[in-house]
Every structure is written in C-alpha cells, then in structure tokens.
Amino acid sequence: MLKRLAVVLCITTLIVVVSEPRNTVHSTGMTEAELALVNETNNDDLQGEKKDGNRLVKVVTFPFRAVGRLFGFGGKKDPNKLERLSEKDVKKFETAKVTKIIDARTPTAAPTSDGTAPEPPAVDPTSTLDPDQALARIYFEDGRKAFNNNDVNAAIAALTHAVSLDRKLYDAHNLLGIAYEMKGLRTLALESLEASLKGDHDQPEHLNDYGYLLMKNGDYERAVKYLKRAVKAKPNERFLNNLALAQVEIGKFDDAYKNFERAVGEFQGRVNIATRLKRLGWDKKAIEHLEKARALHPENMNVLADLVVLYNRTGKTEEAAETNKALLTLRTTAEANK
Numbered sequence: 001m002l003k004r005l006a007v008v009l010c011i012t013t014l015i016v017v018v019s020e021p022r023n024t025v026h027s028t029g030m031t032e033a034e035l036a037l038v039n040e041t042n043n044d045d046l047q048g049e050k051k052d053g054n055r056l057v058k059v060v061t062f063p064f065r066a067v068g069r070l071f072g073f074g075g076k077k078d079p080n081k082l083e084r085l086s087e088k089d090v091k092k093f094e095t096a097k098v099t100k101i102i103d104a105r106t107p108t109a110a111p112t113s114d115g116t117a118p119e120p121p122a123v124d125p126t127s128t129l130d131p132d133q134a135l136a137r138i139y140f141e142d143g144r145k146a147f148n149n150n151d152v153n154a155a156i157a158a159l160t161h162a163v164s165l166d167r168k169l170y171d172a173h174n175l176l177g178i179a180y181e182m183k184g185l186r187t188l189a190l191e192s193l194e195a196s197l198k199g200d201h202d203q204p205e206h207l208n209d210y211g212y213l214l215m216k217n218g219d220y221e222r223a224v225k226y227l228k229r230a231v232k233a234k235p236n237e238r239f240l241n242n243l244a245l246a247q248v249e250i251g252k253f254d255d256a257y258k259n260f261e262r263a264v265g266e267f268q269g270r271v272n273i274a275t276r277l278k279r280l281g282w283d284k285k286a287i288e289h290l291e292k293a294r295a296l297h298p299e300n301m302n303v304l305a306d307l308v309v310l311y312n313r314t315g316k317t318e319e320a321a322e323t324n325k326a327l328l329t330l331r332t333t334a335e336a337n338k
Helices: 002-019 032-041 055-070 087-095 131-148 152-165 170-182 186-195 204-216 220-233 237-249 253-264 266-280 283-296 301-313 317-336
Strands: none
Touching: 131 152, 131 170, 152 170, 170 186, 170 204, 186 204, 204 220, 204 237, 220 237, 237 253, 237 266, 253 266, 266 283, 266 301, 283 301, 301 317
16 A cells, blocks of 8 residues: 555656756746747757757657658658649649640641631542542642632641641642741741652752752752752753852852853843842953843843943943943934834
C-alpha cells in the first residue's frame, strides 16, 4: 500500500513539474513578447538561433520539420516540384479553350458559306489511281481553278491538300509555289518550286519558274544553272530572256546578249542588253550596243534619247550634242507628219 502511494505521488509530482510553463531553466513563465518569439522560432525561414530564445521548442519541433521536408510536406514549397492536381485544377483544364494552329501547310479544305467544313470531293470509282492519288488530282484541279479566278487563298488550301496526298504531283508543287510567291511567302515559294523538280523529270516550265524566283531572290548563279536547263529543254523567248537577265547579273554580258538575240532578234537584243548594262553602271558597254542598234534602226528615237543620256554621263559632250541634234530632227519630222 505504501509502495503504491509512493508511486502515485511521484507520478503526480512529475506531471505537475512537466506541465508548468518554462522559459529557460531558471525562469517560471513567458510574457506575450516571449510567446511571439517562440512562434517565430517555428518559422522555416529561421536564420540560426536567437539569443534567449526557446531552444527546447526548436529541439522538439526539428525532427518533425525535417521529416516533413523529406516526404514533401511542410516548410517552403519547391516551385519545380510536381504536385497532384486538385479537382479545381482539373476543372480549369476541362473548361480551357483549345486552339488548333493552322498554317498554309496544313491540309484544310475551304469552309462552306455557312462556316462548316465541306465533305471531301468524290473520287471516280473507275480510276486506275489509288484513292489518295485520285483525290490529289481533284484537289489540284480545284486549286488551279481558284488560282485562275484570282482566289489565291483558296488555291493554296486546295493545293496543300493535293501535295499532302501525293508528293509526286509536281504540277501541284509548282502552282503552289507560284501562289505562295503571290502572297509574299518567298521561302515557302522556293521550297515548293524546288519540290516540283524532284524525280527524274525535267519540266522546262518548272525549271524556268524556279530559276526566275532564284533570280528575284538574288541567287543569280543558281538561277543561271536552272534557266540553262529550261532553255535546253525548251528554248522559247521567255526562258531565253530570263536566262539572259540572270547572266547579266553575274557579268556574263556576251552570253547574255546572245540569249537576248536568240529570244527577240538582234535589234531588240542590243536594246535589252544596253538597258541592263546602263542600270548596272556599265555605260561604255551600253553605248556600244546602242550604237549597233542605231545602225539597224536609225529612226528609233528611244535609242537616240538613251545615247544622249549616256554620252553626257560619260563626258562625251560632242557626241551627245550630235545625237541630240539628230533626235530633234526626227521629232520635228514626226510632228509635221501628224
């Protein structure tokens, strides 16, 4: 009985001692300011121990804070750490609008008047082509019609369908490149025109279009390469003129004149090469060709007028005066004959 009483007394004393508020080992309680200080020590941003702070609280709470950080709860949040989505987060995703990005390369048919997507065109069941190739040709024809009607946007939409279904439909690549150029999309135009030259075929129209666009882009050396191939396959006036223009830009003046002559004859060939030379500042060479053109048609006032300008620009005042006199005589005669 005495033992039990002693045990109960010890336990009661221990409870009273432990439950009594303490600040330090020699204090009996905490003021409001000290309580605030204790709360501050529980902050995870603690920068070391504060003087006269409650070290017991720090010691007791440390293991729990450490374990909390180890398993990812409590303390500062890691902004790079993946977290489980809440129901609220999920609803945000479910209600968010989804925008589909469509560019000129995306196969997409033009919408109908009511804004709905049209049905794909019907394919001839008797066609010997596979379904994709047959459908590509239908889209190509639609694109060509739209292009001829000056509806470039609709042409691009149809032609992108065509080339996505049949990469070997080179005419569609070619027309698509021209349409891109009309929209000012030079890079896409060059890519499409280059694609029209793939394979073992040598279409002169495709070669000319690609060479001409290279020339417009300032790539004269490559332009000459493709325009020569076009002229070899089909030496018509347009291809020869384009080749001559590109040759002038790289200083191949004699070759350029020959191609101008082949295209439009000697007189106009001389005038053409002189015009390009004058633009590039090659005045003396331009005069040579214009004088030869004048010998062929001495009554041509445009040639005489250009010679007057070039003679004055090169300091040949006497030649300029003489040529100007001949020009005035021709003008007077022309006025009298009206």
